[in-house]
Amino acid sequence: MHSLYAFLTGSMVWVSVLLFLGGSVYSLVSRAVMARKMDKMVYSYFSLHYALRSIFHWVIPYAARNWRLHPLFTFVTFTFHICLIWTPLVLFAHVGLFYEAWGFSWWFIPDLAGDVCAGLVLACCLFFLGRRLFLRDVRYLSTASDYVMLALVAAPYLTGMWAHRQWPGHETALLLHVFSGELLLALIPFTKLGHMLFFLFTRGYIGSEFGAVRHARDW
Amino acid sequence: MRGQTFLMRLLAGAALTALIFSASAWSQEDVENVRDSVFTETMRPAAVFPHDAHNAKAGIGDCAVCHHVVENGRPVEGETSEDRECSECHHGGKGWPMDVVRAYHQRCRGCHVERKAGPVTCAGCHPRR
Numbered sequence: 001m002h003s004l005y006a007f008l009t010g011s012m013v014w015v016s017v018l019l020f021l022g023g024s025v026y027s028l029v030s031r032a033v034m035a036r037k038m039d040k041m042v043y044s045y046f047s048l049h050y051a052l053r054s055i056f057h058w059v060i061p062y063a064a065r066n067w068r069l070h071p072l073f074t075f076v077t078f079t080f081h082i083c084l085i086w087t088p089l090v091l092f093a094h095v096g097l098f099y100e101a102w103g104f105s106w107w108f109i110p111d112l113a114g115d116v117c118a119g120l121v122l123a124c125c126l127f128f129l130g131r132r133l134f135l136r137d138v139r140y141l142s143t144a145s146d147y148v149m150l151a152l153v154a155a156p157y158l159t160g161m162w163a164h165r166q167w168p169g170h171e172t173a174l175l176l177h178v179f180s181g182e183l184l185l186a187l188i189p190f191t192k193l194g195h196m197l198f199f200l201f202t203r204g205y206i207g208s209e210f211g212a213v214r215h216a217r218d219w
Numbered sequence: 220m221r222g223q224t225f226l227m228r229l230l231a232g233a234a235l236t237a238l239i240f241s242a243s244a245w246s247q248e249d250v251e252n253v254r255d256s257v258f259t260e261t262m263r264p265a266a267v268f269p270h271d272a273h274n275a276k277a278g279i280g281d282c283a284v285c286h287h288v289v290e291n292g293r294p295v296e297g298e299t300s301e302d303r304e305c306s307e308c309h310h311g312g313k314g315w316p317m318d319v320v321r322a323y324h325q326r327c328r329g330c331h332v333e334r335k336a337g338p339v340t341c342a343g344c345h346p347r348r
Contacts, residue, residue, distance in 0.1 A: 002335040092262050093341060100321045111262065166342045174340045 001171070008178045016182035023189030024197055031198070047208040054207020055200060057219035064219035073131075080124035084153070087117040088181070093164070115164065118157045125154040149192055155180035253323060257306040257316040263345040266323065277336070285326060 035042045057063045067074040088094055092108040099105040109117075129150055132142045159177035163170045188196055195202075210218035250270035258265070274280070288298040289308065300308075309322040327344065331337035338344050 002332055002339060005339045006332050096317065096320060096324075099317050100324050105317060163340070163342065166347050170342050171340050174342070 001175075004175055008175060008182070012179070012182050016186040019186035020188055023186070027189040027194060028197060028201075031201075042205055045208050045212055046205060047212045050208045050211025051200075051204030052207075053211060054218050055203050057217075058203055066219075076124050076127050079120055080128075083117040083120045083124075084157075087114060087121065087157075090114075111164070115161060118161045121157045122154055122161075125150055125157075145192070152180065152184055152187065153193075156184055255304050255306045255316075255319055257304075257310070257319055263341070264347060266327070266344040267346065268327075268344075277330075277334075 058067075061074055061078045062068050062071070087109075090107060090109045091114045092111060095105050095108040129147070131138050132146060132150075133139060156177055159173045159180055162173035163177050167173070184193070187193055206218050210216050250268065252265040253268045254265060279285075282299045282301060283294070286299045286301045288295040288300050305322055306316070306319040309319040327337075328339055331339050
């Protein structure tokens with residue numbers, strides 16, 4: 001227990017952060033090199049103005065037509081992403097750990113709000129699971145890895161709530177919480193979670209092509 | 220007159236009882252939780268810490284292990300600080316209790332990890348009642 005705790009909160013933190021940062025740089029650079037070799041048009045047509053215009057419309061709920069066509073899905077996906085990213089950053093327990101390690105801290109939310117946000121992430125995961133299972137076209141496109149990714153994303157939030165609410169087995173849940181969080185961070189550059197890094201470029205390129213070439217909107 | 224004497228005796232008895240109880244309430248045998256006056260609004264239940272039982276089990280005889288005195292970044296040999304609150308030095312400013320929280324966490328958890336004994340998780344020290 002003590003050795004595992006020390007390992008997970010010590011060396012493993014650095015391993016996961018380095019995998020995330022190193023993997024992100026590697027993935028972005030290797031894709032940039034691949035695009036230069038295989039599709040030079042990406043560079044010729046890329047326009048910062050049209051890229052930002054497109055990204056701007058797609059990161060605002062209901063600002064893109066496709067968001068308005070699927071109002072429930074839009075609501076769920078924005079709730080999911082906002083809670084997913086912000087909850088771990090503004091949770092008192094996490095901010096406190098940062099302060100203990102680095103001597104700086106920032107604003108945090110009440111614990112109850114943290115529980116609600118983690119609960120929302122889990123509810124959204126269930127929604128996404130249901131979507132994959134019951135919507136025919138989505139099920140057709142789903143592979144085993146999609147289900148595994150969904151479980152991996154849910155894991156730190158479920159175990160985090162478990163440890164915080166002190167449900168039976170919470171000591172093990174805390175270790176699983178730390179491990180699943182580190183695993184998730186390390187996997188970002190190497191899996192579909194990479195859209196966190198790549199969406200700026202994929203959306204940016206689509207925006208560039210639509211804006212500069214077709215003179216049309218892509219939102 | 221007789222009634223007055225009885226009242227005086229009763230008051231004196233009550234005062235004595237209060238004195239005994241208040242004295243024992245502040246003695247170290249009764250310390251069951253970590254406390255500090257800066258913890259006005261707590262985020263977690265107070266950390267469970269039966270002072271004497273803990274130190275007997277952990278074999279800590281030197282008070283300065285926790286109640287240390289530090290000057291110019293160095294521990295002062297032979298001096299202890301049981302008469303002071305931790306937050307007097309570990310204060311952070313503006314009543315911000317994070318410094319004293321950090322001091323406790325590093326002291327308690329650090330020792331537990333090092334000795335591979337005692338709780339290390341959040342709930343281990345801050346159980347919900």
